[in-house]
Amino acid sequence: VxxxxxxxxxxxxxxxxxxxxxxxxxxxxxxxxxxxxxxxxxxxxxxxxxxxxxxxxxxxxxxxxxxxxxxxxxxxxxxxxxxxxxxxxxxxxxxxxxxxxELELAQKSADKVICVKDGRVFRAGAPEDIFTRETIGELYGLKHGTFNERFGSVEIGRPHGDAHTFVIAGAGTGSAVFRQLIRQGKAFYAGVLHEGDIDCELARDLATECVAERAFEPIGDKTIARAKELLVHCARLIVCPSAFGTINARNAELVEFARSHGIEVMRVCEGASEDSHLEWEE
Structure with missing residues (x-):
């Protein structure tokens, strides 16, 4: 020194x-x-x-x-x-x-960002202007997977094939389940979530389809109907929240709908973490 x-x-x-x-x-x-x-x-x-x-x-x-x-x-x-x-x-x-x-470190620490691609300045600006799904995808030529600007993370993308699992999530209860299904190569639907919810943001990157309602609004008839249209083709329903609140109360209808149609209903065991192999309980 x-x-x-x-x-x-x-x-x-x-x-x-x-x-x-x-x-x-x-x-x-x-x-x-x-x-x-x-x-x-x-x-x-x-x-x-x-x-x-x-x-x-x-x-x-x-x-x-x-x-x-x-x-x-x-x-x-x-x-x-x-x-x-x-x-x-x-x-x-x-x-x-x-x-x-390290994208997430640059996004959180820099005042200004210059992106270099093929030896030239590709784009320059404030982090909030640079770290978007479109810009990062173009910068790195992402063909598979996406950059999530909310989390500052890269997701490996959704599996191919038909979805036979529907996941009810919300308030971060579904992220571990989403990622386990992705690791297992299983396509899935997610809903009914609310726009702006952390699970909604992630599900739009990973789920085959994410059924979402407007932020802070109770789940409407049209939205719940779309969720049932997808659920009826599934073999199982995974329920992540331990209980439903006021604005997502109608997700309970999906649980009853699944049972009435012979669809297996499974709940995430309490205490399961993303780092461990998640277990399910009926």
């Missing part, structure tokens, strides 16, 4: 008290004070990244250029690094330019 003060030293390369103070401040900013007496070659990649950042900070830069600074770092060090960079930009007015491939 002291090497960062080299441009400010004289012929003898001696550090002044002010240089030492700036080195200490840089190490504190980069959260590497505890590494002061450690061998640089004996620390982790994440720690090395922060030490190198501290050396750059010690130079009092007006512009900081970083080449893929988050590559090969675990999520903790990625977050730490980006928090430090945001602090530098805000508190010291340092212009920070970095190349990065």
């Amino acid at each position: 002291e090497a960062g003060r080299h441009p400010y030293t004289g012929r003898m390369g001696t550090l002044s008290p002010d240089d030492h103070s700036r080195v200490d401040e840089a190490m504190k900013t980069a959260h590497v004070e505890e590494l002061a007496e450690r061998d640089f070659m004996q620390i982790s990649d994440g720690q090395r990244q922060r030490v190198m950042l501290a050396r750059a900070i010690a130079q009092d830069p007006r512009v900081l250029v970083l080449d893929e600074p988050t590559s090969y770092l675990d999520i903790r060090y990625q977050i730490d690094l980006l928090r430090i960079l945001r602090h530098l930009a805000k508190s010291r007015n340092v212009a920070i330019i970095m190349s990065i491939h």
Whole structure:
């Protein structure tokens, strides 16, 4: 880190008290004070990244250029690094330019984004203008799968073939079920969901069809009728919510409709998580 003060030293390369103070401040900013007496070659990649950042900070830069600074770092060090960079930009007015491939990190940390494709500037603008389904799809040539701008994530896309499963979800109760069905290669329908609901956003990327009602509105006759049209062709109905509320109360009609038509009704076991193999109960 002291090497960062080299441009400010004289012929003898001696550090002044002010240089030492700036080195200490840089190490504190980069959260590497505890590494002061450690061998640089004996620390982790994440720690090395922060030490190198501290050396750059010690130079009092007006512009900081970083080449893929988050590559090969675990999520903790990625977050730490980006928090430090945001602090530098805000508190010291340092212009920070970095190349990065992690879309979700760029979307959440950058003030401006330049997309490069085939060696040329493809598009530039604010994150909210750049990170859209259409722009990211065109930038990377996505033929299978989609970019979800709400989540900042890429979904692998819906399976081919006919759907024989209908999933009732809402308020995030269905995301784990959706993804398990995708991993199993099973096409499915989803509903009745409300526009803007987190499950609705995901279902529109993964489900063969997502039956949705307007946000904050009770489920109407036309919407419930469409859900029944799809459900009647299914072999099973998976119910994710433990109970229905006021605006999605008519989903209970789908449960009774399934039972009256001999369609297997299954409920997600409480405590199941997306990381584990989900189990179903009748």
